[in-house]
Amino acid sequence: MRGHAFYKDEYQDAENLASLVQETDDVEELSEFLSSLNGFFSVVVDADDETVLASDRMRTGPVFYSVDDGKILVSDDCGWMTKETPPLTRSKVSEVEYETSRFVTSSNTLYKEISQLQSGEIVVFDKSSADISTYQHHTHTTTNSRIDEDELRIEFQRVLDAAFERLIDAADGRPIAVPLSGGYDSRLIALMLKRLEYENVITYTVNTGGDTLAIAERVAENLGFPWVTANVTHDEWGEFYNSDTWDEFFHSAAYLGGLPSPTEVPALMKLKRLGKIPEDALFVPGHSALDSMKATPEELERANDIQLGRLTDHIVDQHFKYNESTRIPSCDIESRVAESIGMDTSIEPRSSVEAFERWRLKERRAKLIINGSRVYDFLGWDWWMPLEDEALYEFWRRVPMSYKRHRSFYEEYIKILYADIGAVSIDEAKSTEDDSFKLMVADKLRGSLIWPLVSRSYALWDNSWMKQKYMVEYKLEDIYQSDPRYGIMSKSELKEYYDGQSYIFFSLLSRDTLEKIDLGTVELS
Structure with a gap:
């Protein structure tokens, strides 16, 4: 057990929470208990017949797992997971997600053989059958309250x-x-x-x-x-x-x-x-x-049903904003969006707004923001x-x-x-x-009827050779000098690998982590 939380208005540390978890008899009781907590935690229970993993609503404590030869490997250490898991295969779709959004969606990771625990999820590994079952003790939904x-x-x-x-x-x-x-x-x-x-x-x-x-x-x-x-x-x-x-x-x-x-x-x-x-x-x-409920496009509020293609377009527009020159495979990303929000399952979203908010909370919020x-x-x-x-x-x-x-x-x-x-x-x-004119305009107009035109105008400039030449000639030097994080690379490397990215540091860092560029000597498994 990792973390701490309030249970029945009383503060509980990790040790007390672990004792309370052990008092639950099955997944249903565990789910009910976890839903009653107000705090931040992750759970791993290794019993004689099964192994159970669980996360809080925000997945504040990442846990990874893989199954091989009838056994489950579980850890929060990615280095250990990659060493202990049999020969690994990189997922091309996961690499694109990582490079363009900075995270991998649903239970997927960079490797096909390794999965990640999701927000509000309970994973049960049956040791006799080696089967994996998943449950949600929390699923984001929306309401239509009226209040002045x-x-x-x-x-x-x-x-x-x-x-x-x-x-x-x-x-x-x-x-x-x-x-x-x-x-x-x-x-x-x-x-x-x-x-x-x-x-x-x-x-x-x-x-x-x-x-x-x-x-x-x-x-x-x-x-x-x-x-x-x-x-x-x-x-x-x-x-x-x-x-x-x-x-x-x-x-x-x-x-x-x-x-x-x-x-x-x-x-x-x-x-x-x-x-x-x-x-x-x-x-x-x-x-x-x-933050995950603030920027739902108005078009989705007017939608009568969930159009997965349009929903995916809005998600990509808002959140796949790094390394803009990387081609995004629309059909593959659409499939992963459907998987993430629970389409065609018992927890399928009731509206486009609910679907959009659920994706943001479960993906960007948990894996990019909270992971900080x-x-x-x-x-x-x-x-x-x-x-x-x-x-x-x-x-x-x-x-x-x-x-x-x-x-x-x-x-x-x-x-x-x-x-x-x-x-x-x-x-x-x-x-x-964040008082720049461009940010203020984008914040006010995103999701409105004229946003597609404004967005295309921004995109034309952001993706133009004129912007890239202007940045290389006049701005990259200042950006490098003002932000000490660029010490992980040389000025010449910054100029070499910059290809028009709006968010330069993390765009280059993601490519370096994927070993698509070489900023230095870091090598991750």
């Missing part, structure tokens, strides 16, 4: 307060470390801790270029929280990349199912070494369930995600789409709260790292 904005605001504050009271209970007086970015989610974490008068707080920010550091430091100062950062150089990133630590992190960070994010590793290693973040700190990242917490596990720190609290998830599930779209209600709420608690102007309160 005043009621919504009151209910949101009530649910937020309760979620953060649970965080404070879980922290039990320990220092809370908040990774403060230039965005709204981490800002809300800091605001709520200030509102509930939790004083043992430290904030930190990792430099990835832009004005993130300045914005984050200003937020921390306005709220009266200490703020630290670590100046990690290009050379230090290069040393990290060429060290055993890089391999160890990737193997522990579920790289077979999703591209790990190494962004925080060197900075946190340095802050830990310097004693700037306590050994017993509880890390609280700003991952929010709302692997860095805390790797460095030996505990963590909790209050914005993924079960009550908050249920709140957002009931909120009308008009309030969720583009996070309009949510971000307005945070601006007002920051202006109040931080004693700043509304203009100051709405300052974030």
Whole structure:
């Protein structure tokens, strides 16, 4: 058992949860028990007749498994899995998903012989027959609640307060470390801790270029929280990349199912070494369930039934946005979308909106965003995600789409709260790292009737030789110098491997992990 959660309003650590799991007699009882938990966990039970694997709603603890010669292999260490599993075969479809979205969907991984546990899933391996059975103790669905904005605001504050009271209970007086970015989610974490008068707080920010550091430091100062950062150089990133630590992190960070994010590793290693973040700190990242329910295209809201082709087109448009020159096999991706959302099964989505949200929560949310917490596990720190609290998830599930779209209600709420608690102007309160004109236009128009035209215009520019030449001649040098993560490659390598990608660092990192380009000496099994 890994993790911690609340059961019947009482905080339970991993040891207590393991005891409670052992009290269940069958899959039905286990499913009912897991559904009653509010927290973050993964379960492996090896009994005489069967092996059972289970994950929480967000799959916060990745688990991999394979079956060979009537036996099951189970681990959260990708390096061990690839060594112990018989000769491996790369999946071409999985490689495309990895290269263009940074993760592999459904139970698939980079290798055909290895599977990954999915969010809200229970996997049972029968030792006598060597058969695998799967069950869902959680499946995302949508509702059509009606509520006015005043009621919504009151209910949101009530649910937020309760979620953060649970965080404070879980922290039990320990220092809370908040990774403060230039965005709204981490800002809300800091605001709520200030509102509930939790004083043992430290904030930190990792430099990835832009004005993130300045914005984050200003937020921390306005709220009266200490703020630290670590100046990690290009050379230090290069040393990290060429060290055993890089391999160890990737193997522990579920790289077979999703591209790990190494962004925080060197900075946190340095802050830990310097004693700037306590050994017993509880890390609280700003991952929010709302992010998977905010951007459903309006076309899908108007659809009377699920048109799998159009649904897949929207998913690819939003989330397969890395290495844009890579050809995406539409039919194969469509089949994987159908598998992921449960088409033609007892849990088939009831609407296009439900299907879209379910895919985002189960795939992008779990394997790309939530998987970012692997860095805390790797460095030996505990963590909790209050914005993924079960009550908050249920709140957002009931909120009308008009309030969720583009996070309009949510971000307005945070601006007002920051202006109040931080004693700043509304203009100051709405300052974030993502204020570019292109991002603002895309955020407002995505899913609208004119979005296809706007999207095609962006695509024409993004895929043009003019943009690529402009970037190589005038921008790549600045991008390299401003972001120390590019220390994993040379300037000449950046120019050589850049082919017009909008998200350059992770696009090149995914290709390097797949061994399609060579940025250095890293070799993963």
